[in-house]
Amino acid sequence: MNSFTSPPKDIFQNDADRTTDDGPRRAAVRNALHNYKAARTRTGATYTDWKAARSAASTIKHEAVNHLDKYLEEFERKFTARGGKVFWASNSQQAREYIVNLAKARNVRAIVKSKAMTGEEIHLNDALIAEGFGVVESDLGEFIQQLKGEAPYHFVFPCMHLRRDEISDLFHKELGTAKTNSPEELTMIARRVLRRTYVEADMGISGGNFIVADTGMISITENEGNARLTVGVPKIHVALIGIEKVVPRLGDLALLLPMLATAGTGQHLTGYNSMYGGPRQPGENDGPEEFHVVLLDNHRTRLLADPEQRDALHCIRCGACLNVCPIFKNIGGHTYGTTYQGPIGSVITPHFRGLQDWKHLSGASSLCGACTETCPVGIDIHHHLLHNRRNAAAEKPAPGEGLLWKAFTFLMRRPALYRLATRFAPLGSMLHPLIERSALDPMIAWTNTRDFPEAATKSFRQQFNAHQAAKASKNGGAK
Amino acid sequence: MRVSLFIPCFIDSLYPNVGMSMVRILERLGHTVDVPEGQTCCGQPPFNSGYWDEARSVAQNQLRAFKDAEVIVSGSGSCGSMLKVFYPELFHGREQEAEAKALSAKTWEFSEFLVNKLGVTDLGARFEGRATFHDGCHGLRELGTKQAPRELLKHVKGLELVEMGEAETCCGFGGTFAVKFPQISTAMAEVKCNSICETKADYVISNDSSCLMQIGGYLNRNVGTVKCLHLAEVLVQQ
Numbered sequence: 001m002n003s004f005t006s007p008p009k010d011i012f013q014n015d016a017d018r019t020t021d022d023g024p025r026r027a028a029v030r031n032a033l034h035n036y037k038a039a040r041t042r043t044g045a046t047y048t049d050w051k052a053a054r055s056a057a058s059t060i061k062h063e064a065v066n067h068l069d070k071y072l073e074e075f076e077r078k079f080t081a082r083g084g085k086v087f088w089a090s091n092s093q094q095a096r097e098y099i100v101n102l103a104k105a106r107n108v109r110a111i112v113k114s115k116a117m118t119g120e121e122i123h124l125n126d127a128l129i130a131e132g133f134g135v136v137e138s139d140l141g142e143f144i145q146q147l148k149g150e151a152p153y154h155f156v157f158p159c160m161h162l163r164r165d166e167i168s169d170l171f172h173k174e175l176g177t178a179k180t181n182s183p184e185e186l187t188m189i190a191r192r193v194l195r196r197t198y199v200e201a202d203m204g205i206s207g208g209n210f211i212v213a214d215t216g217m218i219s220i221t222e223n224e225g226n227a228r229l230t231v232g233v234p235k236i237h238v239a240l241i242g243i244e245k246v247v248p249r250l251g252d253l254a255l256l257l258p259m260l261a262t263a264g265t266g267q268h269l270t271g272y273n274s275m276y277g278g279p280r281q282p283g284e285n286d287g288p289e290e291f292h293v294v295l296l297d298n299h300r301t302r303l304l305a306d307p308e309q310r311d312a313l314h315c316i317r318c319g320a321c322l323n324v325c326p327i328f329k330n331i332g333g334h335t336y337g338t339t340y341q342g343p344i345g346s347v348i349t350p351h352f353r354g355l356q357d358w359k360h361l362s363g364a365s366s367l368c369g370a371c372t373e374t375c376p377v378g379i380d381i382h383h384h385l386l387h388n389r390r391n392a393a394a395e396k397p398a399p400g401e402g403l404l405w406k407a408f409t410f411l412m413r414r415p416a417l418y419r420l421a422t423r424f425a426p427l428g429s430m431l432h433p434l435i436e437r438s439a440l441d442p443m444i445a446w447t448n449t450r451d452f453p454e455a456a457t458k459s460f461r462q463q464f465n466a467h468q469a470a471k472a473s474k475n476g477g478a479k
Numbered sequence: 480m481r482v483s484l485f486i487p488c489f490i491d492s493l494y495p496n497v498g499m500s501m502v503r504i505l506e507r508l509g510h511t512v513d514v515p516e517g518q519t520c521c522g523q524p525p526f527n528s529g530y531w532d533e534a535r536s537v538a539q540n541q542l543r544a545f546k547d548a549e550v551i552v553s554g555s556g557s558c559g560s561m562l563k564v565f566y567p568e569l570f571h572g573r574e575q576e577a578e579a580k581a582l583s584a585k586t587w588e589f590s591e592f593l594v595n596k597l598g599v600t601d602l603g604a605r606f607e608g609r610a611t612f613h614d615g616c617h618g619l620r621e622l623g624t625k626q627a628p629r630e631l632l633k634h635v636k637g638l639e640l641v642e643m644g645e646a647e648t649c650c651g652f653g654g655t656f657a658v659k660f661p662q663i664s665t666a667m668a669e670v671k672c673n674s675i676c677e678t679k680a681d682y683v684i685s686n687d688s689s690c691l692m693q694i695g696g697y698l699n700r701n702v703g704t705v706k707c708l709h710l711a712e713v714l715v716q717q
Contacts, residue, residue: 013660020666030670326649330666364660366653366667367527369620386527393529405530412519412537415544425492445658449665450696453493460486460495464502464514 008337009360015335016364025161026330032160033323039266040320046268057259058378060252061314064213064244068304071213071246072295078216082278085292092122092298099124099205099238100131102292106236108133108203112194114220114227115139116207117155117317118240118296121339121352124205135205136197138226143190147174153333155340156264156319161332194226204234204288208241209316210256211293214249216277218293221257223271231276237288239276242296244313250275256316263376264318303351309384312347314377321371321381327364336361343371347384355392362388423462425455481511483548485541485586487558487688488520494688497554500711501589504602505552517544521561526569527654535569542566542578550596551586554711556618556687557654559588564621588618590627590686590710601634606716609639610708611680613671613694615687616649628686628710635713645674652693668697675705686710 006014019025047053064071076086089095095118103111111133119125125135125146137146141158145151147170152158159167164181171177177189206227210219218239220227231237247256261267280287303313322328322342333341338349338361346361362385371381393402411418435441437448446452458466482505490498502512522537541562545551553559563586570579593599612632618624632640651657651667658664671694675683683698685691688709695707 013662016660017662020662026666326651326667326670327663330663330670363656364663366616366649366651366656366664368616368649368653370616370647370649373620386529389527389529390531391529394531397530401528402530405525405528405533408520408525409533409536412522413540415517415519415540418519422488422492443658445661446696449661449700450668450693451699452696453692455492456495458495460491460498461514463495463499467499467502 008357011337012335012360012364015337016331019332019335020330025332028163029161029332030329032157033329036266036323040262040323041266043262043266043268047262053255053259054376054378057255057376058311058314060247060256061316061377062311064246064248065304065310065313067248068243068246071248072211072243074213075211075216075246076295078214079278079293081216082281083291084216084278085290087292087294088297089294090297092296095122095240095294095296095298096124096127098292098294099240100127100133102236102238103128103133103203104131106202106290108236110134110136110197110201111203111205112136112138112197112201112230112234113142113205114207114222114230115142115158116205116240117152117339118207118242119205120152121298122240122296124240136194136201138194138197138224138230139222140187140190140224140226143194144170147171151334151339153341154319154322154328155317155342155345156322161334194229198229198233201234203236203238204230204232205238205240206230208239208245208293209260210253211241211246211295212250212253212275213246215275217250217275219253219257219273219275221260221270221273223265223267225272228272228274231274231288232286235288236290236292237276237279238292238294240294240296242298242300244300244315259376260316260318263316263320263374299352303348306351308387309347309351311379312344312351312381312384314379315344315348316377318376320374320376324370324374326366326368326370331364343381343385344379347379347381347388350388350392355388356396359388359392362386362392419461422459425459426457429455481513481549482592483545483551484512484514485518485521485545485551485553485558485562486514487553487555489692490554490688493692494709497688497709497711500709500715501552501554503715504593504711507602508597508599515544515548519544521558522569523558523561523565524654526561526565527656531569535573538566538569538579539575542575542582545582546578548582548585550592551582552589552592553586554589554686554709555689556588556615556622556624557689559586560617560621562586563588588622588624588627588686590631591622591624594627594630600630602631602714604634604714604716605636606713607637608681609641609679610682610684610713611641611643611675611678612646613643613650613675613683613685613687613690614647615685615690616647618686619647624686628684631710631714632684635716638713641678641680643674643678643680645671648674650690650693652690654689657693664693665697668693669701672697672702672705676702680705682706682708682713684708684710684713 144159153161208218279291328342350358369382522534526534566579650671651664691707
């Protein structure tokens with residue numbers, strides 16, 4: 001179980017032991033993602049050429065990420081021209097302080113928040129609650145996770161791991177509602193709580209899916225309408241968005257919004273797609289009076305400085321790589337211990353939070369490549385896991401492992417010695433049963449759960465040599 | 480044609496029959512098979528562990544051993560992709576880059592070689608049984624091998640091929656991953672093997688023996704009735 005003193009790798013290993021042992025939960029997650037896959041396959045098939053769409057999406061993000069200076073400043077110019085405020089936060093502390101100070105300066109009491117992984121990333125709720133502000137999450141999944149006191153399980157589907165009866169029990173315990181197994185009733189319970197919250201809140205906080213440079217707008221895409229109310233009802237709005245979310249042109253969304261929906265949930269488009277260009281303008285009858293956009297770096301520029309892995313900033317946070325990842329499906333989202341779970345999280349977390357502490361996530365992959373195959377913006381995800389492994393070993397070789405690979409290399413550079421070693425493999429197989437699955441078994445990590453094949457009495461090399469000799473003598477005999 | 484086989488360490492010691500089946504198939508097709516003496520491991524274990532200097536050092540041995548090869552054929556999509564996809568990256572910007580690229584260009588996964596290089600799909604094989612096919616991830620996603628093994632199996636008389644739901648899902652082997660994170664690796668094997676069992680197949684066939692070591696290891700311990708076979712071991716049967 002989690003402990004504050006254990007290194008992240010040990011916590012990961014322990015949590016993975018526990019979660020891989022939970023068959024019913026694994027089956028439920030697998031089943032949910034099976035349905036996702038079916039929907040996505042159906043929707044994906046409606047594209048004339050998904051590969052071309054993917055390549056175009058990748059080109060857009062490549063252009064944006066490689067010209068952040070240009071496009072972010074263009075956004076700032078246009079957004080502030082309409083009275084919006086832009087704050088550039090280098091790190092999480094600056095972002096938290098800006099938002100907390102703003103809330104204090106405006107005498108805010110209650111805050112309603114729509115889904116924002118950047119908020120999770122900088123632990124914004126904790127900071128606001130510590131200062132005495134009430135914060136309510138308005139995305140249904142996030143609302144449930146907040147009641148549960150748990151981080152999101154998946155950065156698109158925050159409570160996908162929970163069964164209906166678990167949610168019902170949670171509502172019963174925290175909100176005093178009657179137990180129900182109906183999804184509609186559960187949603188209505190949350191809705192009744194939330195509708196009140198929108199009206200009472202004097203500040204709304206959201207994330208943002210895209211920052212559009214040429215119109216100076218932010219784009220929010222959602223399925224519940226909660227983000228619209230979060231932005232539209234309270235007097236003050238703050239959108240906390242990572243700098244990599246910028247795209248050059250409004251027209252780029254014609255491709256990126258449907259791709260995000262298809263890859264993320266298997267929809268053609270999400271239910272609500274909104275564009276916000278600043279506070280309420282004269283003559284308009286709704287919208288916040290103050291609109292702040294906090295542009296969050298928080299080590300994204302560290303990733304930008306790595307040309308090899310820079311494409312990880314193309315990510316539009318659709319979550320598709322989690323949905324197809326066999327590791328995610330078996331260990332679940334919380335085991336990662338990160339804001340961003342799954343393959344993309346394993347790539348970027350070492351850049352955000354330190355390579356040595358988080359390199360194990362890059363190791364915890366069979367490198368199957370399902371993530372890269374599914375990524376709608378063409379990020380080379382699984383190869384970046386390899387690159388993280390390489391960078392970690394180069395920076396600080398693991399003591400035992402470095403030596404092991406040196407010995408391995410010594411053997412593999414000497415074909416005669418390698419052939420000799422192969423000759424001894426059957427002896428190893430003969431002796432192995434004596435210690436198999438005991439503490440002395442060097443292969444215990446394998447043999448605990450799986451059989452290991454016996455070495456053949458005659459190696460391929462021996463058999464092939466015999467085969468060649470037989471052929472030669474036959475040919476010789478024929479002469 | 481002179482075909483040089485790259486024999487992965489696990490085929491050499493654990494599954495020699497896979498290598499010998501490839502030899503017999505290629506000889507029957509009239510080709511000369513050689514297995515350069517100088518070859519050892521492809522270097523993927525240190526490569527995947529992040530020890531690229533060591534991997535390069537091992538890879539250099541293979542560049543030497545296969546320098547004169549006309550074509551190189553591998554019975555493992557995983558080792559094949561090491562040679563074909565990762566050697567060029569490993570030697571990128573280095574002295575041996577051209578050599579690595581040349582080796583990459585002449586390397587083939589076994590089923591791709593038969594179908595797309597030699598243009599053969601019917602080997603006249605006969606094999607009685609119900610089987611399902613496992614796509615090794617490296618073969619599938621690094622090399623793009625999907626149809627070739629199925630084309631070959633379609634022509635095997637007596638064989639009934641049934642696709643499993645999780646054909647493209649990783650078996651959980653992943654090299655050192657299997658022992659560094661055994662709990663995750665085993666959970667993945669369980670999912671894979673349940674999907675295999677759902678097909679009621681007698682055999683699970685793959686073009687990668689490393690996956691079959693994982694699948695077979697789990698099946699033998701927990702199921703016991705489904706047998707693992709390499710594609711070559713099926714195609715050689717007459």
